Structure formats: structure tokens, C-alpha cells
Amino acid sequence: MTAVLEIRGLTVSLPEDGDREFAIEDVSLSVEPGEIVCVVGESGSGKSVTAFTVMGLLDPRALTPVAGSVRLEGEDLLTLPDKRLRALRGERMSMIFQEPMTALNPVVRVGAQIAEMLEIHTRLSPTERRARVLAALADVQLPEPERLADCYPHQLSGGQRQRIMIAMALALEPALLIADEPTTALDVTTQARILQLIKDLQSSRGMGVLFITHDFGVVAEIADRVVVMQDGRVVEQGTVAEVLHAPSHPYTRLLIDAVPSMTPPERAEATGEEALSTAGLDKRFGTAGLFGGGRVVQAAKDISLTLRRGETLGIVGESGSGKSTVARCIMRLVDPTSGEILINGTDIAGMKQGSLRNLRHQIQIVFQDPYRSLNPRRTVGKSIVEGPMNFGVAEDEAWRRARELIEIVGLSADTLDRFPHQFSGGQRQRICIARALAMEPVILIADEAVSALDVSVQAQVLRLLDDVRRKFSLAMLFITHDLRVAAQICDRIMVMQHGKLVEQGPTAAVYANPSEQYTRDLLAAAPGQSRLPD
Amino acid sequence: MTGAEGNQGQPGIAGLLISHRGVFWGGLVLIAIILLAVFGPLITADPVAINPMNRLKPPGIEGLFGTDMLGRDVFSRVLNGARVSLTVGTAVALISVLVGLTLGLIAGYVRALDAVIMRVMDGLMSIPAILLAIAMISLAGATLTTVVVAIVIPEIPRVVRLVRSVVLTVREEPYVEAAIASGTRTLQIMVRHILPNTIAPLIVQATYICGSAMLLEAILGFLGAGIPPEIPSWGNIMSEGRTFFQLTPWIIFFPGLALALTVLAVNFVGDGLRDTLDPRIARTM
Numbered sequence: 176m177t178a179v180l181e182i183r184g185l186t187v188s189l190p191e192d193g194d195r196e197f198a199i200e201d202v203s204l205s206v207e208p209g210e211i212v213c214v215v216g217e218s219g220s221g222k223s224v225t226a227f228t229v230m231g232l233l234d235p236r237a238l239t240p241v242a243g244s245v246r247l248e249g250e251d252l253l254t255l256p257d258k259r260l261r262a263l264r265g266e267r268m269s270m271i272f273q274e275p276m277t278a279l280n281p282v283v284r285v286g287a288q289i290a291e292m293l294e295i296h297t298r299l300s301p302t303e304r305r306a307r308v309l310a311a312l313a314d315v316q317l318p319e320p321e322r323l324a325d326c327y328p329h330q331l332s333g334g335q336r337q338r339i340m341i342a343m344a345l346a347l348e349p350a351l352l353i354a355d356e357p358t359t360a361l362d363v364t365t366q367a368r369i370l371q372l373i374k375d376l377q378s379s380r381g382m383g384v385l386f387i388t389h390d391f392g393v394v395a396e397i398a399d400r401v402v403v404m405q406d407g408r409v410v411e412q413g414t415v416a417e418v419l420h421a422p423s424h425p426y427t428r429l430l431i432d433a434v435p436s437m438t439p440p441e442r443a444e445a446t447g448e449e450a451l452s453t454a455g456l457d458k459r460f461g462t463a464g465l466f467g468g469g470r471v472v473q474a475a476k477d478i479s480l481t482l483r484r485g486e487t488l489g490i491v492g493e494s495g496s497g498k499s500t501v502a503r504c505i506m507r508l509v510d511p512t513s514g515e516i517l518i519n520g521t522d523i524a525g526m527k528q529g530s531l532r533n534l535r536h537q538i539q540i541v542f543q544d545p546y547r548s549l550n551p552r553r554t555v556g557k558s559i560v561e562g563p564m565n566f567g568v569a570e571d572e573a574w575r576r577a578r579e580l581i582e583i584v585g586l587s588a589d590t591l592d593r594f595p596h597q598f599s600g601g602q603r604q605r606i607c608i609a610r611a612l613a614m615e616p617v618i619l620i621a622d623e624a625v626s627a628l629d630v631s632v633q634a635q636v637l638r639l640l641d642d643v644r645r646k647f648s649l650a651m652l653f654i655t656h657d658l659r660v661a662a663q664i665c666d667r668i669m670v671m672q673h674g675k676l677v678e679q680g681p682t683a684a685v686y687a688n689p690s691e692q693y694t695r696d697l698l699a700a701a702p703g704q705s706r707l708p709d
Numbered sequence: 710m711t712g713a714e715g716n717q718g719q720p721g722i723a724g725l726l727i728s729h730r731g732v733f734w735g736g737l738v739l740i741a742i743i744l745l746a747v748f749g750p751l752i753t754a755d756p757v758a759i760n761p762m763n764r765l766k767p768p769g770i771e772g773l774f775g776t777d778m779l780g781r782d783v784f785s786r787v788l789n790g791a792r793v794s795l796t797v798g799t800a801v802a803l804i805s806v807l808v809g810l811t812l813g814l815i816a817g818y819v820r821a822l823d824a825v826i827m828r829v830m831d832g833l834m835s836i837p838a839i840l841l842a843i844a845m846i847s848l849a850g851a852t853l854t855t856v857v858v859a860i861v862i863p864e865i866p867r868v869v870r871l872v873r874s875v876v877l878t879v880r881e882e883p884y885v886e887a888a889i890a891s892g893t894r895t896l897q898i899m900v901r902h903i904l905p906n907t908i909a910p911l912i913v914q915a916t917y918i919c920g921s922a923m924l925l926e927a928i929l930g931f932l933g934a935g936i937p938p939e940i941p942s943w944g945n946i947m948s949e950g951r952t953f954f955q956l957t958p959w960i961i962f963f964p965g966l967a968l969a970l971t972v973l974a975v976n977f978v979g980d981g982l983r984d985t986l987d988p989r990i991a992r993t994m
Binding site for chain 2: 552614
């Protein structure tokens with residue numbers, strides 16, 4: 176039996192000004208029929224380049240395969256004429272992408288987009304095409320295929336859109352499905368269902384799947400075999416059991432160890448003084464229209480919380496649950512509709528911006544996206560001293576403190592003169608933490624602060640956050656969608672859904688005995704629990 | 710992980726600009742025209758000296774571009790007209806950018822004033838530029854200032870819209886929110902964090918405004934609604950030469966050529982600036 180996909184010694188060159196000579200070097204891997212092969216690696220490891228080479232989707236001006244072969248059911252894709260390659264795409268191999276919203280055409284009904292595939296590759300009549308489209312939608316377990324086929328992508332949820340993508344990819348029953356981080360943009364519970372779907376379809380059709388991911392939890396959930404990539408090379412491959420339980424390469428071990436455990440460690444109860452509390456915090460977006468036609472979204476409803484110095488309170492929930500809204504209300508980056516926000520006993524919920532300014536230094540935030548959190552036109556040092564100087568700290572004193580802090584967050588003092596683009600994502604996040612600390616805050620809010628980072632970097636930044644919390648006895652509000660991360664860093668946990676507080680309690684207690692169904696669903700959806708070593 | 714050490718070995722903005730063909734040739738022509746406009750009138754004949762003996766002479770050794778119906782030297786008049794055009798172009802570009810920038814920053818950042826400012830701008834945009842100019846000039850008299858103001862007013866809304874759209878995207882950036890969170894005053898946020906983002910698109914927009922202002926000034930002059938006839942401008946030179954066009958086409962040809970060349974040069978420079986400073990917009994245009 177020939178392999179569905181056989182990559183041998185594949186090398187793809189980077190343009191001359193790239194940071195290394197080859198995007199991927201001497202990559203060999205194979206996918207057998209009925210097998211899911213996961214390619215894991217951090218950003219820049221070349222895993223996506225590998226997938227795009229197979230599909231022939233590389234930008235020929237930037238990336239060119241210079242050696243090796245890619246055989247799809249025996250045919251070498253690198254030497255095929257374009258016409259044959261176009262026929263193979265869709266018919267024998269197809270691909271699904273990370274962001275289903277951008278991968279679908281927003282102005283064409285989803286049914287028509289699937290039908291287009293059939294129109295190009297088959298000679299079916301319009302009625303037969305329609306029937307095939309509906310069957311394809313039913314195969315990906317979408318309810319009411321008749322109605323959904325006539326929807327535009329923006330009318331569907333993220334999970335539904337990804338199902339549409341899968342339906343489209345599988346409409347012609349290809350031998351190979353390439354999935355490039357297909358669940359990364361989805362909520363955990365949706366992710367769990369999509370992973371199950373891919374697995375079911377793969378086993379019922381016996382196709383090969385090349386699954387690109389950065390998440391070892393997903394690997395543990397879905398893979399038959401694993402290929403680990405680092406800096407454009409394959410460092411290890413083997414069956415999932417071998418790689419997960421007896422990794423031979425130190426990098427693999429590093430990646431696996433970096434996945435936070437779902438079991439919260441023992442934590443002493445925080446006894447510091449109360450730094451922050453909210454009562455009955457409400458936030459509604461939108462206004463009721465003049466004739467009652469307006470749309471109001473209740474983003475946060477009746478949120479009451481307390482946070483002590485030296486304590487980390489986690490707010491977990493899926494996208495749209497209102498967890499970030501709560502953080503932004505507490506920061507007063509948005510104005511709460513009603514309720515109280517007490518910082519050291521002062522209510523800031525309705526305070527005017529002028530008097531609020533004097534309290535700003537007490538509460539600081541670290542954002543999710545390290546690439547947008549620093550002004551690209553200002554040096555790192557200037558970004559750090561801006562805050563203290565707003566509060567009248569003398570310039571040389573502010574710089575002295577900046578040098579001290581930048582070393583606390585693990586960078587050297589001479590980095591202060593550089594611009595943000597000279598740093599990696601993890602380093603930038605350290606700089607943002609230093610900027611927040613420069614204000615000598617009492618409360619630090621981390622809004623998905625580690626979510627955009629690679630796992631190995633994520634673990635370091637988490638450790639840093641925990642260190643500074645202890646060192647400066649900060650009250651930390653930690654907002655995340657990632658239950659593994661929350662388990663490791665939070666003393667207490669609040670679970671939010673649809674703007675409401677569903678459950679709260681000490682982390683260990685909530686993880687061990689969730690009292691609400693939604694919490695149980697969330698915990699069960701975290702990928703890879705059964706197979707990942709703790 | 711390697712950090713992105715991007716800038717090494719790449720030419721700076723200035724180098725990129727000079728290597729751009731449009732900027733190079735446009736800039737060369739523009740510099741030549743500016744030099745001629747500044748120093749030319751110092752050595753050429755008096756542009757308003759009437760010499761009926763010498764009227765309607767074709768271009769030759771004595772008068773490079775010939776003479777008009779009153780015997781005035783067309784070359785000298787065109788050079789003097791260049792002063793008017795360049796002054797109007799530059800003044801309109803500068804003033805409309807400054808006013809538009811201020812209004813745009815306010816509209817983009819102060820929510821309460823946004824609707825007010827933008828509705829006024831919408832109103833201004835609905836008035837035809839030439840009509841407004843003619844009305845203003847007949848009310849306030851034809852001086853250089855009135856002409857500049859008359860051309861500035863309809864240009865402002867475009868600048869305001871551009872600046873406002875930049876502000877609206879940048880104000881949501883986390884680094885701006887971080888600055889708010891660290892107690893930076895609104896005025897400083899605008900100057901430090903938001904203003905720099907508007908510079909590149911504004912420079913590009915300014916060149917287009919400069920070109921279209923010169924055109925509009927010439928049109929007004931041609932219609933007799935612009936700079937008074939005692940001051941030669943390309944528009945009124947052409948307007949006066951109109952009656953003799955079939956007999957002595959050079960009176961219209963040379964100022965027309967000068968106008969076309971100048972506007973073209975300014976637009977070439979503008980395109981080059983856009984390609985270099987704002988590659989994202991360049992791709993969509």
C-alpha cells in the first residue's frame with residue numbers, strides 16, 4: 176500500500192535577507208491512509224511552510240523548494256504541471272485553515288462556495304450538486320443543512336464556519352486532508368467537537384490527515400503519529416505513545432513539559448488586605464433605539480468579586496463570556512453601566528476622568544497582543560518611563576527604576592534604547608510587565624497575557640508573573656480562556672458565561688468538584704487530558 | 710528564537726525616495742521650477758511693462774516665449790505666474806493640512822464632537838469648490854488671501870476624514886490604552902501616540918492637495934475670478950491670451966505647459982511618497 180503523502184528530504188529556501196538560509200531543511204515524513212499525523216512546533220518552526228509546499232501554495236517569489244520530493248499517492252507534486260496540480264487540489268488533497276472567517280468568501284453563500292468545488296471538478300448537474308452540498312453539510316453534523324447552505328459566512332458561528340470549511344474540503348473525498356491549526360481560533364468546547372468530527376470523518380473515510388498544531392494537548396487528543404519540528408528541521412517523529420511518554424529529543428521534552436498541568440498545585444489561602452472589590456457590576460453595550468429597535472448586549476451582569484494583595488484571581492470563560500469586559504471596566508477603559516468598583520476602598524465606577532487619573536498608577540494591565548501593546552515608534556525605555564513621569568517622578572529617577580525593572584523581568588538594561596520590533600513576542604510581554612510595574616501598582620490585570628505566546632515562552636512569562644506578584648505583593652486579576660494556564664497560576668477561579676458569573680471558588684476545589692454543568696463541560700473540553708502525562 | 714533585526718543593510722527613507730523614479734524626475738522638475746520662480750523674475754524683464762511697439766511677437770531671441778497683445782514679455786509673466794501658483798499650492802496644502810489635522814484629531818478622539826464636526830464637513834463637501842470660490846471672491850475681493858482661503862475650505866473635509874479614520878484605528882490599539890492606564894493626559898496621548906501615525910498619509914495627501922490647488926487657482930484665474938490681473942498668474946495669462954489664441958497660440962501654450970508640468974511633477978512626487986511611506990495604501994490604489 177502506498178502512502179497517501181510521502182515527503183522526502185524536502186528543503187525550501189528563504190529569500191536572501193531572511194534570518195536563516197532555509198525555511199525547512201531535509202524534512203521527511205509520510206502519512207498512511209487512515210492515519211492522523213500531527214506536525215508540532217512553535218512559531219517559525221516551518222510546520223506551515225511544510226503544509227503549504229504540499230498544497231503548492233507557497234509564494235514562488237519568496238519561498239522555493241530546492242531539494243527533495245513530495246509524493247501524493249506516488250505522484251511527485253513538485254514536478255507536476257500546474258494544470259495537474261490544480262486538478263489534484265480539492266480532488267485528492269485539500270486543506271482547512273486556522274481562521275474560517277477569512278478562508279471563506281464573505282459575499283457568497285456557503286452552499287454556493289461548496290458547490291463551486293463540485294462545479295470545477297465534476298460534471299454534476301446543478302440539482303445533483305445541491306444534493307451533494309446538503310449531504311456534505313449533513314456529514315459535518317450541521318443542523319438544518321437546507322437553511323445553512325443559504326447563509327453567508329458572517330451569519331454563522333466560528334465552529335459552524337469551520338464545519339463548512341471541512342465540508343468543502345471533504346466534498347470530493349480527497350485522500351489527504353491538511354489541517355493548519357484548524358481549532359486554534361475556536362473556543363475550547365467548540366475545539367473539542369471539531370477535533371472529534373475530524374477524527375470521526377477520517378476514520379469513516381480512511382483518509383490521511385496531516386494536522387499542523389502548536390498545542391501538545393491537541394496532539395494527545397487526535398494524533399496517531401507525531402512529527403516534532405524546530406527551526407525548520409524534524410527533530411523527532413514516532414507514534415503518539417512513544418513521543419508523549421518517552422520523548423527522545425530534549426526539545427520535545429521541553430515542549431511537553433511546558434504544557435501546564437490540569438491539576439492545580441496546593442496553594443495557601445491569601446490573607447493580604449483587600450485591594451479590589453466590585454459589587455453588582457453591569458455593562459451594557461448599545462442603546463435601546465428611539466422606537467425600541469436598538470440592540471443591547473449585556474456584556475457583564477451583576478459581577479461581584481474581591482481580590483486581596485498577594486492573591487491571583489482567575490476569570491475564565493470562552494470568547495464573548497464578558498471576561499475582558501470586566502477587566503476593561505475595572506481599568507475604566509470602558510465605563511461600567513452600573514455597580515461599584517472599590518480600589519482600596521475608593522469607588523471609581525462613576526469617577527470623572529480627571530480625578531480618576533490620580534488613581535491610575537494603582538492598577539495596571541498587560542494585554543494579550545505583544546505586537547500591538549508597545550508604541551512601535553518609541554523606544555522601550557521611553558514607553559516604560561512614560562507612566563511614572565506622568566506622576567511627577569523625576570526623569571533620572573524614572574530611568575533608574577526602568578533599568579532596575581527591565582532586569583527584574585529578565586532583560587538587560589541596554590535593551591531600553593531599542594525599539595519594540597527588535598524583540599520577540601515573549602520579550603515584548605516582559606517589557607509590558609516592566610512598564611506596568613514601573614507604576615508601582617497594587618493591582619495587576621493580565622488580560623490573556625500569555626495566550627499569544629509559544630508554549631515554552633508562555634511557561635517563562637507565567638513564572639515571571641507569579642514571581643512579581645509575590646515580590647511586590649500584587650493583587651493579580653488573571654483573565655484567560657486556557658484552563659491549563661489558569662490551573663497553574665490562580666488561587667481562586669471565577670467561571671463566566673454570557674456575561675454572568677457561573678461559579679467561583681478556590682482553584683483546586685473548582686477543578687476537583689465543579690458544581691455547575693458549564694464548568695464541567697469546560698473542564699472536560701481541555702484537550703489531551705487522558706493521554707498527556709501530568 | 711532570533712529577534713527581528715530588520716533594518717540592517719536597508720536604505721533609509723531618503724535613499725528609498727531618491728531611488729524611486731517618479732520622485733527623482735518629479736523632484737528634479739519641481740526643483741527647477743521653484744528655482745526659476747524664485748530667481749527668474751530677478752533677471753527677466755518687468756512682467757507688467759507695456760510695450761505696444763513690440764506686441765504679439767512670436768517666441769525668439771528677444772523674448773523667449775514671445776510677447777502678448779500689450780507687448781508684455783510672456784516668459785517673464787510665466788515665471789512670475791509660477792510664484793503665484795507655487796505660493797497658492799503650498800499655502801493651501803499647509804493650511805488645509807494643519808486645520809484638517811486639528812479637526813480630525815478632535816473628531817476622532819473626542820466622541821462628543823465627532824458627529825458635529827463630521828456633519829459640518831459633510832456640508833462643506835456638498836458645496837462645489839469653484840462656486841464657493843467665486844462667491845467668496847466676489848464678496849471679499851480678489852486678493853491672494855481670499856483665493857487661498859477659498860480653495861482651502863473645500864479641501865479641509867478630505868483631510869479631516871483621513872485623519873479621523875487613522876485616529877479611530879489607532880485609538881483602539883493596546884499601546885494607547887496602556888498610555889491611558891498609566892495616566893497620560895489626553896493631549897499628550899494625541900501628540901505622542903496618535904499624531905505620528907497620521908504624518909505619513911498626511912504628507913501624501915498634502916502633495917495631492919497642492920497639485921489640485923494649483924489647478925483650481927488657474928481655473929479661477931482663467932474665469933476671471935482669481936488673482937487680480939495686475940499680478941500675472943498662469944490662469945489670467947491664459948485667460949487674456951484666449952482672444953488671440955488662433956493668431957498667437959504661445960501666450961496660452963507656455964503657461965499651460967508650465968501648469969501641466971508642475972502639477973504632474975507634484976503628483977509624481979506624491980505617488981512616490983505614497984509608495985514609500987504608505988505601502989499599504991499604495992497596494993489598494
